[in-house]
Amino acid sequence: xxxxxxxxxxxxxxKLADFGGWQMPIEYPKAIGTLSAGGVMAExxxxxxxxxxxxxxxxxxxxVSGIGALMFLNRIFTNDLxxxxxxxxxxxxxxxxxxxxxxxxxxxxxxxxKFLLVPNAANCAAVFAVLExxxxxxxxxxxxxxxxxxxxxxxxxxxxxxxxxxxxVDLDYMAFTEVTIPGHEILGRVVVCRTGYTGEYGxxxxxxxxxxxxxxxxxxxxVEKSAGRICGLGSRDTLRTEMGYPLHGHELSLEITxxxxxxxxxxxxxKSSFHGQEALLAEKSNGVPRILRGLLxxxxxxxxxxxxxxxxxxxxxxxxxxxxxSPTLKTGIGLALINPGIAMGSELTIDVRGRxxxxxxxxxxxxxxxxx
Numbered sequence: 182x183x184x185x186x187x188x189x190x191x192x193x194x195x196k197l198a199d200f201g202g203w204q205m206p207i208e209y210p211k212a213i214g215t216l217s218a219g220g221v222m223a224e225x226x227x228x229x230x231x232x233x234x235x236x237x238x239x240x241x242x243x244x245v246s247g248i249g250a251l252m253f254l255n256r257i258f259t260n261d262l263x264x265x266x267x268x269x270x271x272x273x274x275x276x277x278x279x280x281x282x283x284x285x286x287x288x289x290x291x292x293x294x295k296f297l298l299v300p301n302a303a304n305c306a307a308v309f310a311v312l313e314x315x316x317x318x319x320x321x322x323x324x325x326x327x328x329x330x331x332x333x334x335x336x337x338x339x340x341x342x343x344x345x346x347x348x349x350v351d352l353d354y355m356a357f358t359e360v361t362i363p364g365h366e367i368l369g370r371v372v373v374c375r376t377g378y379t380g381e382y383g384x385x386x387x388x389x390x391x392x393x394x395x396x397x398x399x400x401x402x403x404v405e406k407s408a409g410r411i412c413g414l415g416s417r418d419t420l421r422t423e424m425g426y427p428l429h430g431h432e433l434s435l436e437i438t439x440x441x442x443x444x445x446x447x448x449x450x451x452k453s454s455f456h457g458q459e460a461l462l463a464e465k466s467n468g469v470p471r472i473l474r475g476l477l478x479x480x481x482x483x484x485x486x487x488x489x490x491x492x493x494x495x496x497x498x499x500x501x502x503x504x505x506x507s508p509t510l511k512t513g514i515g516l517a518l519i520n521p522g523i524a525m526g527s528e529l530t531i532d533v534r535g536r537x538x539x540x541x542x543x544x545x546x547x548x549x550x551x552x553x
Contacts, residue, residue: 184238185330185393195413201303203239206413215405224416225508228379229548232336232409234400235417237378237385238393240331241286241305243298245312247320251293257315257456258288259439261449267292270355270376272447274439275300275308276457280464281435284308285427285444287376289357297372299331301429311456329372330393332400335383335420337551338407343384345403348373350384354553365399368392378417380424380550422505425475425516425545431486431502432473432516440464441518443473469521471499475545476515482531482538484515489532490540498523501531509548513538516545 182203184190190197193213195206209219217223227233245254255262258273265271269290275283284304289297300308305326312322334342343349347363350373357374372387388396404411418428427433432442439448440461449455450462476484484504492498499519507514515531523529525544530537 182239184236185390186236186238186397189394189397190236200239200414201301203302205239206236207415208413209411213411214401216410219410219412221413221415221419222508224410224412225419227408227410228336228381228412228416228420229509230337230408232334232338232342232404232407233412233416234342234397234404234409235333235335235412235414236330236397237333237414237417238330239302241298241300241302241308242325242329242387243300243305243309243312244323244325244328245296245298245320246294247318248294249318250296250320251290253316253318253320254288254296255452256454257311259448259455259457259461261452262288262290265290265355268356268358270357270374274433274444274447275311276439276455276461277435278457278460279435280438280440280457280460282429282433282437282439282442283311283435285429285433289372289374297325304429327390329387330390330396332386332388332393332397333377333379333383334386334400335377335379335381336409337382338409339381339383342400342403342407342409345406346399362396362399365395368396371396377552378426379420380426380546380548380552381420382551382553419505419508422503422514422516423507423509423547424550425547427473427516428503437518438464438469441469441471441473471518472521473502474517474519474523474525475543475547476501476504476517476529476531476540477543477547478513478515479528479539479541481513482533482536482540483513484517484531484540490517490519491530491532491537492523498529507547513540514547515540
């Protein structure tokens, strides 16, 4: 499948790869307009220091509406939607009966009777299937994957960039509103959310599918007038890893529960019910068998997903779930599921193609968060 910007990405020479069945840009190696050559390192730095724009239109979109929608979603997802008001969004998880994670997603609450869910691209169909099968209230549940694009504007200069388009909003973190762009009213209403996946101050814009390309071109023109960059999903991954944000299929999965992934803050165990509650209550009582920690390289080794984590005796005590070279810290970092008895600050080793590389157990994020 292709985002509404697929042809644009191809024309400017973006490196494309499969993301949940969607051909999406990894990086932009060629110069674009007045912008010099990019690449993951340059794109990452732009987000941390200035501003970057991303196409993340592969993300799913599911609309749920009708009387009882709030109650319905609250008895399915782990977090408590009663904690947020209208015009706010919430990080949430959908679990199976064993407590494994079918998907993690953002839920936007328009009202008690209208919600927009944004799941991961690869899991959208699975989330939709669960909602449909549980729908005993006659709610309208629509797969709106091709109704909206998703464009992310991330970095400390995000407000300035949007200002070049005439967009001025005053939103708390995880809040959203709808705007029209002055001089471009033909694009219709655009949802503007104070959300993102980089750890930096920023926004996500949800135009209609057909308005995504013209809005993207406006953002490209604006970023060329700033110190920012057009960014691919390669830098999005290094940015989220520096923050310790989980990625489904790595830190969360049907075999990895929210409690093991340190996402217990998004699990309202005291709610009357939600999918997977019984299993998660049992795991909370018994203690998790493994816990997600950060690994900071102490030498030139770079943690990579699938590498074994060993203690001083050479015994395997964990597994790296994600790892990369941190463009900000200029060293290797990783996330790993390890024995919960291992203390913060402990020195362990990872097996880098048969060579022992030293790492220290730390608590993410690896760099300071600026989302607020």
